[in-house]
Amino acid sequence: MNAVFPGSFDPITSGHMDVLTRAAKIFDHVTVTVMHNARKTGRHLFTLEERLDILREATAHFGNVSVDSFGGLLVDYMRQQQKGIIIRGLRAVSDYEYELQIAHLNRQIGEVETVFIMAATRWSFVSSSMVREIASYGADISEMVPRASANALRRIHADVYAEREAEKVETQLRVDGELGERA
Ligand code: PNS
Numbered sequence: 001m002n003a004v005f006p007g008s009f010d011p012i013t014s015g016h017m018d019v020l021t022r023a024a025k026i027f028d029h030v031t032v033t034v035m036h037n038a039r040k041t042g043r044h045l046f047t048l049e050e051r052l053d054i055l056r057e058a059t060a061h062f063g064n065v066s067v068d069s070f071g072g073l074l075v076d077y078m079r080q081q082q083k084g085i086i087i088r089g090l091r092a093v094s095d096y097e098y099e100l101q102i103a104h105l106n107r108q109i110g111e112v113e114t115v116f117i118m119a120a121t122r123w124s125f126v127s128s129s130m131v132r133e134i135a136s137y138g139a140d141i142s143e144m145v146p147r148a149s150a151n152a153l154r155r156i157h158a159d160v161y162a163e164r165e166a167e168k169v170e171t172q173l174r175v176d177g178e179l180g181e182r183a
Contacts, residue, residue: 002084003027003115006035006074010044011054011149013131015123019089022117024062031083032059034069045132050152057148075110086114091124138164 005020009032023030032055036048046054048069055067070077078086086106088099103114126144135141135153138160142150154161 001027002029002031003087004031004033004074004078004083004085005087005089006033006070006077008036008044008128009034009051009055010046010128010132011051011145011152012058013123013126013128013145013149014143015089015091015119015126017058017146018119018123019087019117020059020062020065023087024065026117027064027085027087029064029066030062030087032065032067033077034067035074035077036069036071038071045156046152054148054152058146073110075106075112078106078112079110086112088114088116089119090116091119091126136160 003023003026005016005023007016009016012032020030020032034048034051034055044051052067052069059065059067074086077083086103088103090096090099099114099116103116106112106114123144131141131144131149131153135157138157141153145153
């Protein structure tokens, strides 16, 4: 059985990776599909091409995962390409209501089934939007996203990360200096 893991992936997080890893063990093949809407291009931090590049790098180690994109209704994509099942990740109960509504909708308009996969609890607080927010202040996001996403976020906010690094070095030099004086 094949499956599609759809989303915005702006960018892919460790929670997404966890769900994908579990899905890849259950299904024969999983397509990670960036759903995009040409009328809403300004809403994202990364362009569609950038998100696809990050996804390709982050999923390269899977033998049964491919990356794709589609600019339309998810059910049309599923039907046109005979893609099987939709996979959606659940982090917490708060995700459930929204996801339930979409799953019912997709079954109503496209007769497509959705399978939910629970992300590990350690990712319950991680979302692309939160990661984008804290990365814009130069926070350490290395645990929350795969390396490809972290590198892309650090590139976009290179000046903020450089400033943080300089502050860290300055603090370390001051601490070392104070310790040296005391010795
Ligand atoms: O990562 P996200 O933003 O939670 O993903 C939501 C997504 C892209 C899967 C959903 O918005 C979607 O399927 N969009 C395509 C348009 C569509 O089919 N809409 C009807 C269901 S909301």
